[in-house]
Amino acid sequence: MPDSQNPLVSIIVPTYNEEADIARTMDALAAQTYPSIEVVVVDASRDRTPEIVQSYSDRIPNLRLLRQRPQPGVSVARNDGLRAATGEIVVILNADVFPEPDFVERIVPHYQNGADYLSVDSKVANLDHAFPCFIQAQHVYDQQHNPEEAAWTEGFSCRLAAALDAGGFPETFGRNTAGEDGVFTERLSRRHYRHAADFSIVVPHVAPAAFCEYWVQRLGRGRGGAYRLYVHEKRPLRWGTVVRSVIGTWFLTLIGIPALIDSWRLTPYSPRGRRDLLALWWARTVEMAATGAGYWNGCREIARLGLNKPA
Secondary structure, eight states: OOOSSSOOEEEEEEESSOTTTHHHHHHHHHTOOOSOEEEEEEEOOSSSHHHHHHTTTTTOTTEEEEEOOSSOSHHHHHHHHHHHOOSSEEEEOOTTBOOOTTHHHHHHHHHHTTOSEEEEEEEESOTTSHHHHHHHHHHHHHHHHOGGGGSSOTTEEEEHHHHHHTTOSOGGGOSSOOOHHHHHHHHHHHTTOOEEEEEEEEEEEOOOOSHHHHHHHHHHHHHHHHHIIIIISOOOOOHHHHHHHHHHHHHHHHHOHHHHHHHHHHGGGSTTGGGGHHHHHHHHHHHHHHHHHHHHHHHHHHHHHTOOOOO
């Protein structure tokens, strides 16, 4: 039972066709050593994900499986989970994340010491592929050189009251988009909630290894960039600027040298160092092409839906 020493922690897991990964995540949650947790899975799947989740009801007593509202996007699922959660603290997990057994046990003391939201470290588990290798190297580089980018992390947690006060995640970002997590942490920061970080807590996760999965993920990042600029920040959508930006990105992609320079910077943070240069270059090249395409698609969608209106 929750008490002052062991406040209830709600773990929210949005799922969409996750039958390949969800069992590993559920195994990790069932193995948590902290005595007071609930798991809220918000599902929009068309595969066997719900059946797999329900099979853990005997191993995770406080397990709830909710159907996501008939509206697409991970923000909607996370907000549904926030509304259903009853814990003082909430953890937002992706369905390809499998935290160590002492994960919840290690984050709770930060909240007992006054934190309102907590960033931890993460590590890609499948580093035998080029794209995951790039994602991990980029993560370590950003953590050291762009700390402002590290507020949102795998295994992110916060106080439920703070999350609700911040308005949750922006649902206008829609499906297949990245960037909503950055907006959420920005909202917490603007309300002067206390941020803590403990990078000794490392959360393993799986990154896209296949070309199509990686392309879709990076496409979503480009689309999310457009939504952040023209929906969240309400900057004027000027097509001349958009076209120049997209053409410039694709031109630099074709040249290949900027991607090579970026990849060279990342090699010290890659598992095999300089020997990973070509793999990193390929991943960076695909990323540049995909984010350019995603940005273009996002701008067209924003214009079509009339979302770029003054605040």
